[in-house]
Amino acid sequence: MTNGVDTATLFATIDAVKAAPDAARFQFRAANSWVSGTHNRSTIHGYFGVGEEHTHERSFTFDADHPAVLVGNDNGPTPVEYVLHALAACLTAGIANIAAARGVTLTSVHSEVAGNIDLNGILGLDPGVRNGYQNITVRFTIEGDAPADTLRQIVEQSKARSAVLDVLANPVPVTVKVG
C-alpha cells in the first residue's frame, strides 16, 4: 500500500481491463427530486460496470440550493459549486493513484478551485455572455518524498487523465427528455 492505494489491485485491474476491454464500460447515475424553489435533492446509489449492476455501500444524498443573494434559501451549495468539488476530487484521486504507481509517497495534497461566472448569461440579460463558467482555475499544493518536478509531473499526468477535467474542457453530448 502506497498513499492508501492498493497498487497490486490497481495494476491487476488495469491488466483485467486490457484482457476484457468491455469491463470498462460504466454507467453512472443520479436521481433528483425538487423540494421547493431552487432547493432540490439528489440520490446516488446504483451504477453499471464490469458487465453488471452495482450499488454503492450506502445511498448518498446531496442538497443543492441558491443562497439568498440568488433568491434561494441556502439549503446547500449551488449546482455550479458541486462542479468545482467534482473537478478537485477527480484530479486529487488521480494524483494519489499516479503517485502510488510511480512509488512516490505523498504527505499532503490540497487544492483551491475557483470558477468565474457572469450571471448576465443565465438571467438572459446579455446574449453575448455564456450561461456557465467563463474559466476555472485549480491551484494545487502537494508534498511528498519526491522532488518538486516529479510532484508537478504527477499533477500533469492526473490532468491528462481526468474524467471531470475532460467533460469541462471538451464538449459532451447532453440529451434532456421529458416524460
Added chain:
Amino acid sequence: MTNGVDTATLFATIDAVKAAPDAARFQFRAANSWVSGTHNRSTIHGYFGVGEEHTHERSFTFDADHPAVLVGNDNGPTPVEYVLHALAACLTAGIANIAAARGVTLTSVHSEVAGNIDLNGILGLDPGVRNGYQNITVRFTIEGDAPADTLRQIVEQSKARSAVLDVLANPVPVTVKVG
C-alpha cells in the same frame, strides 16, 4: 410565492442586474484535501458576487471516493457522479424559477440522469477513448397546473439557460497550477 420562489424578489434581482451588470460577476470556490487513496474531501463556503465577498450560511463538506471495483473504499460517490447531480440540480432549480415566473404551479419535478463512460480512456488503454462521459441523458417527469406542452417548454427554457449544462456541452478553459 409560487413553487417556493419569491417571484417579486426574483424580478427585482433581474432589474437590479439590468441597472448594474457588474453585480452579476460571481466567483464560486471549493477547497479540497486528500484523505487517503482515492478518498478526498471538499469544503464549500465563501464566494464573491454583487461586488463583495459572501459566505454560505454554513460550510458544506463532501467526500468523494471510488468504489471497491475501482480500487477505492466507497467513502463517497465518484467525482463523475457529482457532475450528474450538479446537472440535475441546475436544471431543476431553473425549472422551478421559470415556472414561477410564468405563473405555473408545480406539484412535482423528478429527474434521472445517466452518464456513459468507457474507463479505457482514463486507464490509458485506448487512445481513441476520451477520459470523460461519452454522453449524458437526463429524463424529467414534471407535474403542475399547466398542459404537458407548457411544462415541456419550461424544461426547454431551463435547458437553454443552465450553467451546468453549458459547461458540459461547451468547452470551458481550465487552468491547473502547482505551488
